[in-house]
Amino acid sequence: MSAPDFETLDVGDEMPPVEVEIGRDLVSGHARFLGMPFPRFTDEEGARAEGLPGQIAPGNMSLAVLARELLAWARGARLARLGTTFRGVVLAGSTALVQATVTGKDEEARTLECDLWMESVDGDRLVIGTATLAWP
Amino acid sequence: MSFADIPRSVLGQEYDRHVYPPVSAEEIVAYARSLGIDDPAWTDPEAAKAGPWGGLVAFPTYVVKLRGGKHMPDVVAREMTAGGFDAGKDIDFHAPIRPGDSITASSSIVDLYEKTGRSGSMWFVVYRQELRNQRGELVANVDSRMMQRGRSSGGGSES
Numbered sequence: 001m002s003a004p005d006f007e008t009l010d011v012g013d014e015m016p017p018v019e020v021e022i023g024r025d026l027v028s029g030h031a032r033f034l035g036m037p038f039p040r041f042t043d044e045e046g047a048r049a050e051g052l053p054g055q056i057a058p059g060n061m062s063l064a065v066l067a068r069e070l071l072a073w074a075r076g077a078r079l080a081r082l083g084t085t086f087r088g089v090v091l092a093g094s095t096a097l098v099q100a101t102v103t104g105k106d107e108e109a110r111t112l113e114c115d116l117w118m119e120s121v122d123g124d125r126l127v128i129g130t131a132t133l134a135w136p
Numbered sequence: 137m138s139f140a141d142i143p144r145s146v147l148g149q150e151y152d153r154h155v156y157p158p159v160s161a162e163e164i165v166a167y168a169r170s171l172g173i174d175d176p177a178w179t180d181p182e183a184a185k186a187g188p189w190g191g192l193v194a195f196p197t198y199v200v201k202l203r204g205g206k207h208m209p210d211v212v213a214r215e216m217t218a219g220g221f222d223a224g225k226d227i228d229f230h231a232p233i234r235p236g237d238s239i240t241a242s243s244s245i246v247d248l249y250e251k252t253g254r255s256g257s258m259w260f261v262v263y264r265q266e267l268r269n270q271r272g273e274l275v276a277n278v279d280s281r282m283m284q285r286g287r288s289s290g291g292g293s294e295s
Binding site for chain 2: 023026029030033034035058059060061063064065067068071072076079080081083084085086129136
């Protein structure tokens with residue numbers, strides 16, 4: 001099946017849900033790369049000492065994971081805008097589901113508006129957002 | 137002093153300007169790999185030449201790494217130190233970041249507001265990093281919302 005593009009996508013289309021592993025090493029490595037080597041992002045015990053249930057992913061990583069999956073789906077599109085709200089902690093070592101739905105299409109600007117979100121295996125929406133994809 | 141006493145004159149005023157050293161191709165690739173991205177379009181300079189940008193560019197959310205040299209102006213930071221957390225971000229992406237680009241981050245506060253919900257009041261500070269490259273082209277506006285529980289509670293519903 002060919003990758004979806006601007007011509008084939010329309011309002012109501014959904015990105016197939018993507019199961020993502022929020023690996024502990026990936027989280028701590030990414031946090032360090034971002035210059036955020038705080039215990040909550042790098043260390044299970046350190047996170048608990050801060051009152052958290054365990055090591056968590058930085059919001060900056062969660063939004064990047066949403067962008068990663070959206071652009072892997074809509075290959076050839078440029079990410080023009082991304083808005084996110086962090087509603088719950090994304091635990092390192094957990095599995096999450098990333099989903100997106102097309103909510104708008106501008107034929108003249110060749111852009112698509114999307115709702116996207118990351119939810120836990122329990123169905124809690126941990127990160128919600130909107131994005132604009134642009135095609136040349 | 138409380139959140140409500142923060143002078144609104146801070147809005148729109150640049151409180152930090154930070155010039156980053158040129159971004160290397162290695163840094164761009166390392167960012168993508170640190171996210172678990174192995175798509176050659178983001179990790180292989182040769183493969184990226186066939187892509188829409190004609191060469192390697194940073195994965196767009198790399199811009200969140202460029203947070204400037206100072207988190208917030210002192211007058212705001214004093215009121216946002218007790219357990220504040222990142223509530224979300226809104227990013228407008230413009231020119232891509234290519235190897236060799238030197239990015240300047242200009243930081244300002246763009247909004248201060250309070251919400252009252254079932255658990256009491258919440259204070260929000262929205263600060264913006266405006267990122268431009270060495271040619272003056274806008275790379276991104278990154279708006280970050282920091283939230284902190286207020287020290288006083290009030291009525292009303294969550295808005």
